[in-house]
Amino acid sequence: MRLRIVYLHGFASSPASMKASFFRSRLRELGLEMQVPDLAPDFRRVTITSQLEVAEPLVTRGPTVLLGSSLGGYLATILAERHPEAIAGLVLFAPAFGFARRWQQRLGPDALARWRRERTLPVFHYGKGREEKLSVKLLDDAEQFAEQPDPACPALAFAGSRDESVPLDCVASFARARAGRELVVLDAGHEMTEVLDSMWHLTHGFLASLGAAPASAHRGF
Numbered sequence: 001m002r003l004r005i006v007y008l009h010g011f012a013s014s015p016a017s018m019k020a021s022f023f024r025s026r027l028r029e030l031g032l033e034m035q036v037p038d039l040a041p042d043f044r045r046v047t048i049t050s051q052l053e054v055a056e057p058l059v060t061r062g063p064t065v066l067l068g069s070s071l072g073g074y075l076a077t078i079l080a081e082r083h084p085e086a087i088a089g090l091v092l093f094a095p096a097f098g099f100a101r102r103w104q105q106r107l108g109p110d111a112l113a114r115w116r117r118e119r120t121l122p123v124f125h126y127g128k129g130r131e132e133k134l135s136v137k138l139l140d141d142a143e144q145f146a147e148q149p150d151p152a153c154p155a156l157a158f159a160g161s162r163d164e165s166v167p168l169d170c171v172a173s174f175a176r177a178r179a180g181r182e183l184v185v186l187d188a189g190h191e192m193t194e195v196l197d198s199m200w201h202l203t204h205g206f207l208a209s210l211g212a213a214p215a216s217a218h219r220g221f
Contacts, residue, residue: 003088003212004064005034008055008072011096014038014127019069019093022196023203030204030213039072043125043132047141048099051075059086065212067203069093070166070190073157077174080151089210090155091203094163094190097170100142115139148173154180156206158199160188182206 005027009017015036024034039054040046052075059066059079065088068076073095080087096102104112115121120133148170159171168185175183184202186195207213 003210004058004062005032005207005212006055006058006064006066007034007036008051008066008068008075009036009039009127010070010072012040012043012123012125012127012132013069013072016127017069018191018193019196023067023200026200026204027213032213034067039075043128043134044120045135045137047135047138048075048078048145049141052078055079056083059083062086063088065089065091065207065210067091067093068095069192071096071099074099074149077149077151077155078145080153081149084152087151087153088212089153089206090151090157091206092155092157092171092174093192093199094160094166095157095171095174096166097174098147100139100145101147102166103139103142148177150177152178154206154210156182156184156202158192158202159183159185160190160192160195161185162188163190165190 007020009020015038020036027034035058037054039051060083064086066076073092074097076090080090115136119136122131123134125132157171157175159168172183175181188195204213208215
């Protein structure tokens with residue numbers, strides 16, 4: 001059975017993000033399709049749980065390789081830990097481990113208290129290009145999940161050396177925790193859009209090693 005490929009976009013992003021579009025295009029050149037669900041159709045009420053509920057039916061239909069960016073990478077590791085029989089491998093782009101704790105640290109006690117008091121926080125939504133109000137339920141829900149899930153499947157994890165959102169140590173500790181995980185550090189910020197070709201070259205090789213993509217040459221390499 002051919003492995004399915006699913007991409008999970010990041011926080012306040014969308015299926016039309018630059019990385020999702022780039023990888024979808026490259027995979028189509030190989031004759032492969034990649035599903036990219038909208039994880040937050042109701043962004044104002046989005047939670048970790050609600051995003052997992054969107055993605056879970058896709059990964060449980062058959063053997064799947066999950067690609068995930070930032071929060072999508074964190075979600076991918078949760079799903080792989082929950083469904084070890086269904087996930088053949090992970091490709092993670094700056095996975096947002098420690099999501100709840102880092103949100104609290106970034107906001108600080110005053111802004112956090114205001115968010116809890118007012119119940120919503122204005123957040124810029126990159127996919128929509130405007131600010132949206134975000135419910136504090138996101139943070140309350142996120143606190144129930146492990147900071148760094150520990151799935152058993154192989155994983156290729158990318159980290160940016162100039163990432164100011166997800167510390168390199170977070171991704172490096174995940175890579176060190178099990179055999180079969182590879183860490184690639186690139187000269188990039190959190191979005192990693194400046195190193196798309198490099199990431200695709202390595203991702204293609206990883207997918208080919210799993211049997212999810214042909215090992216044939218592709219444009220640019």
